[in-house]
Amino acid sequence: MAGVTERTQVGIIGAGPGGLLLARLLKVHGVESVILEARTRDYVEGRIRAGVLEQGTVDLLEEAGVAERLHREGLVHDGVEIAAGGRRFRIDFRELTGKTVTVYGQTEVTKDLIAARLAGDGPIVWEAADVVPQDIEGDRPSLRYTVGGEERTLACDFVAGCDGFHGVSRTCLPAAASRTYERVYPFGWLGILADVPPCSEELIYARHEDGFALASMRSRTRSRYYLQCSLDDDVSNWSDDRIWAELKRRFGPQVAPHIVTGPSIEKSIAPLRSFVSTPMQHGRLFLAGDAAHIVPPTGAKGLNLAASDVHYLCRALVAHYRKADPSLLAAYGETALARVWKAERFSWWMTGMLHRFHDEASFEAQMQRAEIDYLAGSRAAQLSLAENYVGLPF
Ligand code: RFL
Ligand code: PHB
Secondary structure, eight states, rough: SSEEEEEOOOEEEOSHHHHHHHHHHHHHTTEEEEEEOOOOOOHHOOOOOOEEEEEHHHHHHHHOOOOOOHHHHOOEOOEEEEEETTTEEEEEHEEEEEEEEEOHHHHHHHHHHHHHOOOOOOOOEETTTEEEOOOOOOOOOOOEEETTTTTEEEEESSSEEETTTTTGGGSSOOOGEEEEEEEEEEEEEEEESSSOOOSSSSSSEEOOTTTOEEEESSSSOOOOEEEEOTTTTTTGGGHHHHHHHHHHHHOOOGGGGOOOOOEEEEEEEEEEEEEEESSSEETTEOOOOTTEEEOOGGGGGGHHHHHHHHHHHHHHHHHHHOOOOHHHHHHHHHHHOOOOOOHHHHHHHHHHHHHHOOOSSSHHHHHHHHHHHHHHOOOOHHHHHHHHSSOOOO
């Protein structure tokens, strides 16, 4: 038996945006939690990832009381642009749906949530090693872990697995009752972050015969760009000069003159994957966010899905504690998955339309061109993209 035993209501594995937002929302509703995080605070706050927040995610951050800096520094975007075959067109979210998205880095969301947590909400145990969920099928689950060489046990009522794609939680679901659905794409995204002004007011998603490119941003002085690259590529093959030249080539002569170049402050390659693991719950263990599902980043849905899962899970836990109503917890996985699958579809569709998969002379490439041509000219097609991009209701 472990040396030190603590107790809380909800034991949360992972201090990514999912785990941190869940802890904060639970606190707002009077439910206590402890977060166990494998990494250090510096590492978690330094990870460069998502950049686009749906309105629903912004609303949740408001409910969590951590939206003040977001409203000050976040950039509200009314639409996005698509560039392909030498042409550029805009999807106007505000006009089509009445909604917008907010550009505010995941890094900043994470920092805001950590600051709120540490201002009195409850503990985050950093560098918690070898976390093992125990007795999740009974009424008294616990989390065994090691910190600073000391073995500890966190006794809790429920376990929230918010530990991302490589976490331990998903492995606790019985194999016989679980099923995974997966698509691995035959390419990756090379990302570059630089302190230069963005090339455009809004994001530009570009299809080019040599591969996809995306112009995004973190602020008016910090740009984030991505290039489709091969899976076996390495960042060491990509000097800053080569990246800027390739971005200008893929965005074409209309956009290239507006691309301001400068030294990179971060460069990385990420693989693209669609993945769903079902069910999202077993006994008293509930998965949320990347622990249960992954989307390719093309639709900017990953962080937003973690937020909607956490909303459903928080609501269900609060119903259990406040009203002794177990029904929302029992339905959690099904409720979350209904939204997850639609975001999976949208991200898969956006990825399929904009990336190079086949020879430019193939039937499939013609289908991509036709899809983009249809999107450029059809209000119905634009509305469909817009309502998914700004986020389906939850
Ligand atoms: P996270 O962020 O992976 O956090 C999980 C946390 O759990 C910890 N952990 C453990 N802790 C204890 N014990 C263990 N055994 C543990 N194993 C892991 C980890 O250290 C970590 O701190 O999952 P979460 O909270 O579900 O959040 C998901 C999002 O981070 C992810 O979906 C997004 O970043 C995806 N994503 C994007 N999402 C968007 O909504 N909009 C975007 O524009 C967007 N762009 C992106 C992206 C992801 C990218 N990469 C690098 C994968 C762009 C990129 C390039
Ligand atoms: C980003 O800014 O990191 C970003 C934006 C939109 C995406 C993916 C990533 O679709």
